[in-house]
Structure formats: structure tokens, C-alpha cells
Amino acid sequence: MTFQSVEFAAFLTVAAFIYWLAAERFKRYVLLLASYVFYATWSLPYTALLTILTIVTHRVGLIIGHGHGERQARRAVGFAIVGLVMVLAVFKYWKILLTIAAQIGPSFGLNHSSRTYDLIAPIGISYYIFKLISYVLDVYWERLPAQTSLIDFGNYVSFFPQILSGPIQRAGDFFRQHPGTHNPTLARMQRGLRLIVFGLFQKFVVADRIGLGVDQAFLHPRDSTSGQLLVAVYLFPWQLYADFSGLTDIAIGLGRLFDIESPKNFDAPFFAVDIADFWRRWHITLTTWLTDYLFTPLRLKLRSWGQLGLAIAVFANMIAIGVWHGAKWTFVLFGASSGILLVAAALTQRKRNQFYKRHPSLARARRITGPLLTFHLVAFSFILFRAASVSEAWHVFAHALPAYLHPGRLRVAIQELWHGGSQFAIIVAALLTMELCHLARRRALLGRWLYCRPLWLRWCVYYAAVSVVLFFGIYTTKTFIYVQF
């Protein structure tokens, strides 16, 4: 059951109404039940896995948090972290693990079986395992008291708006809101529903319409012209952004219907002035998670190494981001290329700041040139993210560049990819609308503007928004890009 399905709409309506009508003491049970029913529609056996991991981690949290001694706490945290990482590795990286085993096995006298194993990773495993790891570490580092209620802990881990693809909310932030104890206000529900509609707009109208052409170019890069590849390279970041930002907004909106505020994942990433700024604005809950639990501890360990230590910590962090997406060399190289860019940015930061201080006019111009340059760096590094293999990524890169020499062909490429100019006109209009809405949201302009309008006008705006999503959306893709991670 995906967020964009009719079945999910029916499930949500029933779950939300039962939750709102339930007595306060039962709300947390209703929420947990709803989350498990939702997850069970994906896979029953993996629901059992989720349950086991939740119970075990909860128990570990109690051992760590309830003063069983430092040694036992350390042992418990080690057990939990190793166990959780192993579960993630087995499900996400089993193919590459088997390949490695097949390669090194014979040297240890082990025979390699040619049998292939079809093991599909449980949906959302990267997200909920990260939640579990952060909980254990936070309890161990005494940032958070251990959660005594298994029901509340279960709600944190399995909260259905977040389980498919985040945002990766921290336990402290979640429990602070006392989830499953009260109803949202009508104003909050309204804000949630608005966000859901906006999320659907980003997904169906922007991302999936861009995807019609971009997917074609990336699926058959060797049959695509240089112009088509360059257009795809430029538009893929927008497709990914609209898809994931849409999914996040739907998740946040759904959370509000149950009076739970989820953290945001994006902050106008394509307005970033440099690559470091970009990674502060892109998939924020993952990057901050890795910063807190990987980069910072590593940086502290390597602080005596000076700039080299910083470079290693940044690079390791970015490799982790790459590998988190899956066991593919393209993701490793994506992480590595982003790491190199970030290390370069980090090592030149001071000098660049001094330079811009000396040249204030250039500092002003940077507001325009910075995002442009950053976007180009991101777009070209995202080739590795999107391509099916390293050789295809290289093909796209090498064949997209010559299109700069023939800008006139880009127009033809657009018409070929989207079968006419009208589709592309819709994409441009939708992208502009999306960015304007993001901008208005950042400054809370849209909500305020709507609040001051008469009821009939507000309703007309809402009906129009739903109509745009219905009529201008593309409903052929079955899922969101980030659900597969």
C-alpha cells in the first residue's frame, strides 16, 4: 500500500477517524495498530522482523538506561549496534556480500554455490534501523532517558507516515510530543492536509512528468542523443528533489493528522551557495543523523590529525551516505565524488571567506553564481546516483558534454523526450509553482495569505489545487524513488 494509492486513502480515513474518536488512553494503541496494519500490507514476515527488532532494542534501551552498570551498558550498546548493522547489511548488501564470499571463498577452501538467493530488503529498513541505532546511542550517551513504554517505543519505530522513507526523526523529538495521547487541532489538520496535497503535486505533477523524459534517457543512454542526455542530467536533480520532497511533505502532513510534527528534510537545496551548503539543505534528517553518529565521533577521534582528519571524516561521511542508498559501485562513487567536492570546499572555506570579504561585489554576485555552480556540480555528480552502472554513468557524462556545443539541439531533445513542447511547458510551470510554494512556505506566506481570505475563496483554492493534481499528474509510476532505499 503506497501513499498515492486509493487503498491508502481509504486506510488513512478509517485510521484517522478511529484515532480521533478513540478515548485518550486508547489512542496510542490505535496508532500502533494502524502502523502495523500499514506495514503488514507490504509484508507479513517483515512485520515480524520489525516487531522483533523493536522489542529487542527496547529491552536494550532499558538495560542501558536503568543503571545496570557501565560495563553491561557498553556490552548492550555494542550488541545492539552490531546486531542492527548486521541486519541492515544482510538485507541491503547481501548480493555484494555473496559476491565477495564467492570471490574469496575458494582461497579458504570453501566451495561457492552457484545458486542465487532472492532476498528482497524489507521496505523502510534503512530508515527504521537508523531510528533504532540513534535511540540506542542517545540513551547510552544520556541524551535521552530510556523509553519505558513498549507501545510508545513501537509507535516511534513504526509510525506509518515515516516508515517508508523517513524523515528519520530522533526519538527525543518524537517522545517530546507525547504521541498517541491527543487529537490535533483543526487548524493543524488543515495544515497537514494542505501539505499532503502539495506533496502529491510535487510527486505527480512535477517529478513524474519530468520522469517521463529523464527516465527514458537514463534507461537507454546509448540510444539517446547528446542533447537528450544533457537535458536529462539537468532535470534529474529536479525530479529527485520533487519526488523526495513530495514524499516527505506527505509524511509530515500525515503526521500532523495524528498531531505529530516530523522534521523537515529539505530547505531549498538548489539555492545553496556552495556544496557544503547544499548538503546542509538536502535530505537533512539523513545528513544530520550521519553528522551526529558518524562524522562528529570520527572528527573527535581524528582531531589531532588536523585538516587531514577533517578530510577523512568528511569523506567517510559521504561514502556512508552513498552506501546507505545501496550496494552498488555507482552509489559508492557518488558518495566519493560528493566527498571530494565537500573536502575541497571544507579545505578552501577559510580562504574563500577571506576572498569574498576583500571583494564585496563578488560576494553579492555569488548569490547568483553560487547556486548556479553548485547546481551544476550536483547535477553531474547525480549522474552516478541515477545511472544503472558505472560504465553507463561514464557514457552519460562523456556524451552529455558535447551538447554544450550545440545548444540549439536541446530544444529538439526536449521535444523528443516529452513528445512535444506542451509537456515541457507544463513541467516548467509546475517547477516554478513548486519553488514559489516552497519559498512562500519558508516565510509562512501562503498560510497567512489563505488565513486572511474569505472561506469561499480558500475553498476554491483548495479545490483548484486538488484538480491540478488530479488532471496534471502522471499516474503511471507505482512508487516513490526513495522508497526503494
Place this chain on the structure above:
Amino acid sequence: MSSSDQALRADRSTRLAKTQAFAFCLIGIVLMFVINGALISGLRRLHNGDFGVWNALVAGDINADVLVIGASRALVDVDCEVVTKRLAQSCFDIGLDGSAYNLQQPLLETYLAHNRPPRIAIVSADIASLSNAREAYHPQQYLPYLDQPQVYERLKSLDPTLWWKQRYLPLYGFAHHGLSLTISAVQGLIKSPDSAAPTRVRGHLAVDLSWDGSFDNFMREVGDRGKIFPVEPAAIAHVAAMIRELRAGGAQVAIFYSPEWREMHRFELNRSEVLSSYRTVATSNGAVFLDYSDSPLSFDRSYFYNSQHMNRRGAILFSQVLSSDLAVLATRGAPTP
């Protein structure tokens, strides 16, 4: 103001907000049904393209003497203008592109429910049609006709959830099939022809194409191995049922295998099995089997745009030949099974 007054006001404003939310949803749902109905009626007003044929069919405006039934080969190979002129009987082509007999049968039943039974009915045969369709090709064409029980039941058997949603959830079909369908519907509402639809004259789609190279791709794909085309008893049962339904209405029925590019034959490994299946189902149900797959037209590539489909020129010539044979059929009648 006392605290009880404040509580009363808060309670009142909450109640008002809840009423407004309910009204908003209710109006939204009503609007969806109204817009859905309007768009469906727009599609049902179109006069050209596939919708034009469907609309004429369900409105009972066809009432043809000679009815052509089949898939894309029926659609492009038989020029009903030629047949009408030659036989001096009205001919109409209800060929359903990309379909198999399990989808052609409900179309025929819908035709018979709304139109006078034909005097002569010809059912197109081809090498790939003796297997049931697992999904509907160009599914958007069915959306306005889901109220036709035969059509809906058959589509539902292919994918119950999808077709249920399309029939009963307002605007689901329009969202599912994309903006072009909505544009066609709006064009129908404002009584302008569907700009995206091809022209079908008496249901026939004349194709002005020369050889398009798809057969060469097919040859590359298949190589020297050739291909075995499935022969499913379930598909044959649909053909038999169609013949029986047509004969029950008093029609002379023929299954015709229109010319196909001769080169194709060597790739059809079970060609004789397919032809004999058609021959058997025809003769055992009181129809005749007209096989033109080896006709002289099959040897000239200029009459085709790919191995299976004739272009306008080929269709005219073939329809002349077909008309002569239909004239004989009309006089002598089909053999009794």
C-alpha cells in the same frame, strides 16, 4: 467574559469548524461526481476517432448490413467504403486495435444490444490473436462505456481492482489515463472534434504509410529460430461464441485471414496449426473461413506498412477482392454445421 462563556464560544467555534470541514468534503465529493459526469458526457459526444465509433455503436447508429469485427488488421485492412459500394450494402468496421477475441466478444455483444444484427459479419483472423488479452490495449477508450455490462464484466475479469475504481471512483479514470483524455473530453463538451484522434471512415482506419521497418526489427529479434504463436482453447471458445451470437441474429458469418507479407510465413512455425484452428472453429459453427494469407497481394510489399498490416492502397485492393467473395457468401450462404 466568564470562563464558561469562553468555553461555550470555543465549543461553538469547534462545532462550526467541524461543520465546515464536513461541508467542504461533501461539496468536494459532489463536485468530483459532477465533473466526472460532464467529462464522460464530453467523451460520449465525440464523433471522430475510436470514441466516435464507440459512440455510434452504443447509440445504435450503425445498423450495418456488413459488419467487420477484429483487431488492428480488421481496422486497417478492410475499407468499408469499398465494400459498401461493391455490395450496395452498408458496411461498418468495429475493429478494436490491439485486442484479442476475449475483448472483441463484449464489443460485439454491445453492438448487438444496441444495433440491428448484420446480414453478413466477418471476423478477422491473425496469427497472434488465438490467445486471450491479459490487459486492455488503449484502456482509456473503454472509460465512457463502463456502464455497458458486457464491456465492464470482461474488463473486470482482467483486472478487477483497476476497472472497479475506474467505474465507481469519480475522476479516477481521468487521472489514471492522463491529461490527453481530459482534453478529448473537453473537446467533446465544446463540440469540437478530438484533435488527437485519427479519422475513421465507416470505422475503417486508412493508413498512409509505406514500409516502416518494424518487420526488420522483428526479424532481428527472432532470427532464424522463428516463433510459435499460442493457440489457446479459451480464445477459440470466444471466436465460436461470437459466431454463434451472430448466427443467432441471422447473419452469414465468415472468418477472414487478410493478406500478410509473405516473408512473415517462414517465421510462423505453427502457421498450419493456427489456420486449421480457424478453419475448424468456422466450419463447426456454421461459418466459412476465407484465407487470403497467400493471395497475390501478399507478395507485394508496397501494399503493406508492416508484415501484418496493409496501407491504404493495399486495403482498397483487398477490400475489392473481399467484396466479391462476400457477394458469393451472401447469395449461397454458409454451410450448415
